[in-house]
Amino acid sequence: MGEAVLQQGGVEVVGAAGLTREDALRALDRKRVLQTRSAGRWLRLLWLLAGPGALVMLGENDGPSMVSYATAGATYGIGFFAPFILLTFLMAFVVQEMTVRLGAATHRGHAELIFQRFGPFWGYFAMGDLVFGNVLTLVTEFIAIQAGGLYFGIPPWLSVAIGVALVVCSLALRRYATWERTLMALAVFNLLFVPAALFAHPSGAALAHAVATWGPLPGGITNGFMTLVLASIGATVTPWMIFFQQSAVVDKGLTTADVGHGRWDTGIGAALAAVAAIATLVAAAPLFENHVDVSSFASGADFATALRPLLGSTGATLFALGMVEAGLVAAMTISTSSAYALGESIRHRHSLNLGFSQGRLFYGAAIVSTLVAAGIVLIPGAPLLAMTLTVNVIATLLMAPALLLLLLLVNDREIMGRWANGWRTNLAGGTIVGAIALVGAAYGVITVFPDFLGK
Amino acid sequence: MIHDPELASALEPGQLSAAAEHPLPRRKLGRGVLGLLILLRVYVVIAIPIVGYAFVHALLTPQ
Numbered sequence: 001m002g003e004a005v006l007q008q009g010g011v012e013v014v015g016a017a018g019l020t021r022e023d024a025l026r027a028l029d030r031k032r033v034l035q036t037r038s039a040g041r042w043l044r045l046l047w048l049l050a051g052p053g054a055l056v057m058l059g060e061n062d063g064p065s066m067v068s069y070a071t072a073g074a075t076y077g078i079g080f081f082a083p084f085i086l087l088t089f090l091m092a093f094v095v096q097e098m099t100v101r102l103g104a105a106t107h108r109g110h111a112e113l114i115f116q117r118f119g120p121f122w123g124y125f126a127m128g129d130l131v132f133g134n135v136l137t138l139v140t141e142f143i144a145i146q147a148g149g150l151y152f153g154i155p156p157w158l159s160v161a162i163g164v165a166l167v168v169c170s171l172a173l174r175r176y177a178t179w180e181r182t183l184m185a186l187a188v189f190n191l192l193f194v195p196a197a198l199f200a201h202p203s204g205a206a207l208a209h210a211v212a213t214w215g216p217l218p219g220g221i222t223n224g225f226m227t228l229v230l231a232s233i234g235a236t237v238t239p240w241m242i243f244f245q246q247s248a249v250v251d252k253g254l255t256t257a258d259v260g261h262g263r264w265d266t267g268i269g270a271a272l273a274a275v276a277a278i279a280t281l282v283a284a285a286p287l288f289e290n291h292v293d294v295s296s297f298a299s300g301a302d303f304a305t306a307l308r309p310l311l312g313s314t315g316a317t318l319f320a321l322g323m324v325e326a327g328l329v330a331a332m333t334i335s336t337s338s339a340y341a342l343g344e345s346i347r348h349r350h351s352l353n354l355g356f357s358q359g360r361l362f363y364g365a366a367i368v369s370t371l372v373a374a375g376i377v378l379i380p381g382a383p384l385l386a387m388t389l390t391v392n393v394i395a396t397l398l399m400a401p402a403l404l405l406l407l408l409l410v411n412d413r414e415i416m417g418r419w420a421n422g423w424r425t426n427l428a429g430g431t432i433v434g435a436i437a438l439v440g441a442a443y444g445v446i447t448v449f450p451d452f453l454g455k
Numbered sequence: 456m457i458h459d460p461e462l463a464s465a466l467e468p469g470q471l472s473a474a475a476e477h478p479l480p481r482r483k484l485g486r487g488v489l490g491l492l493i494l495l496r497v498y499v500v501i502a503i504p505i506v507g508y509a510f511v512h513a514l515l516t517p518q
Binding site for chain 2: 018019020022023024026027028030031034106107108112113116117118119122125129227250253255347349351383386387390393394397398400401404405408412414415437440441443444
């Protein structure tokens with residue numbers, strides 16, 4: 001049976017075992033996976049099973065994340081933040097690996113599991129956090145798209161309109177596998193920050209020294225430094241990532257037999273994203289060396305403009321293009337994460353394999369959230385850079401309760417069986433929850449008492 | 456309508472969209488877990504307004 005038959009007329013497909021269109025498309029993908037596994041082709045299998053991990057990691061290298069890394073590089077150089085970014089991606093891997101197991105073992109999305117296992121009280125809290133964080137983050141993705149466009153002289157309304165149109169076009173694919181591969185192809189351009197960094201002629205010795213010593217840290221620990229620490233954590237571990245990857249694992253149809261490849265997918269995604277993140281830090285470091293004050297920058301476009309005399313026109317152009325890509329891919333993944341979570345919460349059908357007639361609510365939620373975010377960005381005089389950094393701080397603060405729910409679910413042996421967490425993963429997960437809560441508390445203290453650490 | 460049992464066999468029963476119509480049973484949360492969940496909720500309720508304050512303060516403070 002060919003795929004064309006399945007898509008004929010966009011009608012509901014029902015097989016002997018009661019397959020819906022969504023089921024049948026997923027079954028086609030699974031059939032390929034099973035055939036490849038029985039042929040013993042490991043790399044081909046990795047290619048077929050890759051996607052959720054790579055997309056979540058490169059998707060989280062989004063507009064606000066890249067602006068956070070650039071601000072860190074321009075304010076503090078590479079000293080402390082290069083190793084710190086590596087650590088945050090290690091944290092991200094630990095967290096996201098749990099979502100792979102959870103999705104593969106239960107075949108249910110994250111919101112679905114929270115509602116069913118812990119009840120609607122905690123379910124609505126988790127959804128409230130997710131929606132709040134997602135709407136704010138989606139706004140900042142359009143800030144990045146707009147900022148990148150401004151660098152090339154494109155008016156904000158046009159950049160934002162093109163961004164919205166591309167998000168809607170990606171949803172119009174109505175096929176998870178096609179959507180995933182399209183986004184993966186786009187996400188590769190996240191690595192544009194690597195050649196941009198090379199134009200800064202970075203010193204390998206300085207980078208190695210920074211990773212080994214976590215220094216230098218000019219100016220010491222201040223309120224601004226703590227904001228950037230929180231923003232950098234929020235740039236790598238956020239609630240939408242947990243919800244998105246688990247839903248994507250389920251929509252793709254991963255089973256427990258695929259967990260090993262799911263881990264590779266997540267690990268490779270984390271490594272690529274860490275490279276792009278550190279490259280952004282390195283690319284912006286010449287601003288620090290030349291004492292350029294970035295506090296008055298209105299958006300990511302100002303970074304590209306300020307970097308032009310330091311990196312050259314090509315380097316600055318790559319930086320601006322990278323910003324556009326970062327915003328665009330994240331806008332596609334985050335809007336989809338909201339749509340998945342909404343469908344799971346109200347037990348409505350939720351899949352990128354749905355046709356439009358069955359998936360009105362799913363696609364509608366993604367499109368409406370995109371339009372709302374795009375509209376907010378076009379408000380004249382909106383403080384875009386301040387919003388961008390604040391969104392990452394909020395994401396970090398919302399992460400602690402989200403992580404606790406994740407740990408509870410992944411330790412739930414009734415649903416996880418032998419795929420439940422071992423003590424090592426629990427220790428790592430518990431440490432991450434504690435560390436994030438403590439850094440957030442420290443931020444609160446120095447915000448309320450600004451003289452606590454000196455100016 | 457397509458009938459293809461071979462294709463259907465590529466999916467585990469739990470992967471069928473119909474499986475989602477059967478919710479998992481509710482889990483009873485212990486006191487310790489409930490306490491932690493409430494503690495982190497209070498943490499978020501306190502922390503978010505602080506971030507809001509810091510955001511507004513930064514906007515109103517001249518550079």
